[in-house]
Amino acid sequence: MxxxxxxxxxxxxxxxxxxxxxxxxxxxxWAPLALTIAxxxxxxxxxxxxxxxxxxxxxxxxxxxxxxLLRMPMPTAILLAxxxxxxxxxxxxxxxxxxxxxxxxxxxRPGFIQLRFDGPAQRVFIATLILSLINFAIYAAAFLAASMxxxxxxxxxxxxxxxxxxxxxxxxxxxxxxxxxxxxxSVAPVGLFFVAVLFALLPxxxxxxxxxxxxAGSAAENRLLLVGAFRLTAGNFWGVFFYYVLLLIxxxxxxxxxxxxxxxxxxxxxxxxxxxxxxxxxxxxxxxxIATLAYQLFVSAIQYGGQGxxxxxxxxxx
Numbered sequence: 001m002x003x004x005x006x007x008x009x010x011x012x013x014x015x016x017x018x019x020x021x022x023x024x025x026x027x028x029x030w031a032p033l034a035l036t037i038a039x040x041x042x043x044x045x046x047x048x049x050x051x052x053x054x055x056x057x058x059x060x061x062x063x064x065x066x067x068x069l070l071r072m073p074m075p076t077a078i079l080l081a082x083x084x085x086x087x088x089x090x091x092x093x094x095x096x097x098x099x100x101x102x103x104x105x106x107x108x109r110p111g112f113i114q115l116r117f118d119g120p121a122q123r124v125f126i127a128t129l130i131l132s133l134i135n136f137a138i139y140a141a142a143f144l145a146a147s148m149x150x151x152x153x154x155x156x157x158x159x160x161x162x163x164x165x166x167x168x169x170x171x172x173x174x175x176x177x178x179x180x181x182x183x184x185x186s187v188a189p190v191g192l193f194f195v196a197v198l199f200a201l202l203p204x205x206x207x208x209x210x211x212x213x214x215x216a217g218s219a220a221e222n223r224l225l226l227v228g229a230f231r232l233t234a235g236n237f238w239g240v241f242f243y244y245v246l247l248l249i250x251x252x253x254x255x256x257x258x259x260x261x262x263x264x265x266x267x268x269x270x271x272x273x274x275x276x277x278x279x280x281x282x283x284x285x286x287x288x289x290i291a292t293l294a295y296q297l298f299v300s301a302i303q304y305g306g307q308g309x310x311x312x313x314x315x316x317x318x
Contacts, residue, residue, distance in 0.1 A: 004317045005239035011246055013309050017103060018301035025301045028098040028114045032091040043084045047077045093125035096304050100219035103308025123218040135204060142200035152192045160189040209241050216311035232314040240310060258295050262288060
């Protein structure tokens with residue numbers, strides 16, 4: 001397949017979409033996001049012992065005794081959290097499907113409340129699970145390869161994590177930092193996890209770039225575009241790769257500017273709570289909340305809109 005992915009044009013279209021269609025993205029996403037927040041709060045309230053959490057504020061080491069922070073047995077808490085996470089993923093899959101189909105097909109879904117569980121949403125949900133499993137499998141293989149290369153057994157690495165947690169708990173109890181002398185041979189095997197990341201980096205980049213149209217294509221077409229994604233990116237790897245590199249650089253710059261703005265807003269919100277300063281503080285706090293929501297909306301529009309742009313341009317050549 002001939003090279004046909006125009007990196008610069010795709011990047012420009014992504015940002016134009018985020019700037020011009022943010023209202024539509026907000027309309028698609030506010031209801032799933034509101035339900036996601038409500039479910040998350042409900043799960044936290046159901047699973048966690050609020051009084052124990054409050055006690056942990058005065059006893060930092062208590063936070064590492066997870067079984068003491070739960071209202072229920074650990075296995076039950078894990079199953080409940082997984083069930084909630086799956087439902088949240090379903091909700092967000094519907095939102096993502098709407099954005100993908102808007103960019104790829106020009107589909108304008110009417111209505112202020114958007115909650116979809118139809119075919120496109122189901123395919124995006126399944127595609128999300130598949131992509132997650134593929135990345136997990138790559139890391140697991142890299143973990144085993146790193147273990148054989150370094151001679152560190154997986155058991156020793158996981159044991160080192162437990163030892164490190166114990167040291168953190170003890171140092172928190174003592175009110176100080178971890179003594180460097182305590183981080184010796186017993187904790188060293190935890191480095192296996194970082195070596196595995198290095199082993200997995202290139203395969204993950206290769207696979208995820210080749211599967212860039214997978215999510216959006218699965219929403220736009222009446223099928224899971226697993227093999228089709230590899231066909232679309234054949235001959236277009238470097239164009240898609242540099243699209244993500246440039247997007248990452250631009251988003252880092254935007255995030256830096258956003259943090260600077262939020263720093264100014266936080267300084268204003270911390271003004272003395274009296275007279276005109278109190279009014280400025282309240283306005284700054286409200287502005288900070290609005291700015292944070294607007295930033296998250298912009299990032300979501302770029303993330304999901306960009307995937308739609310990649311799919312459509314690879315599919316149609318324009």
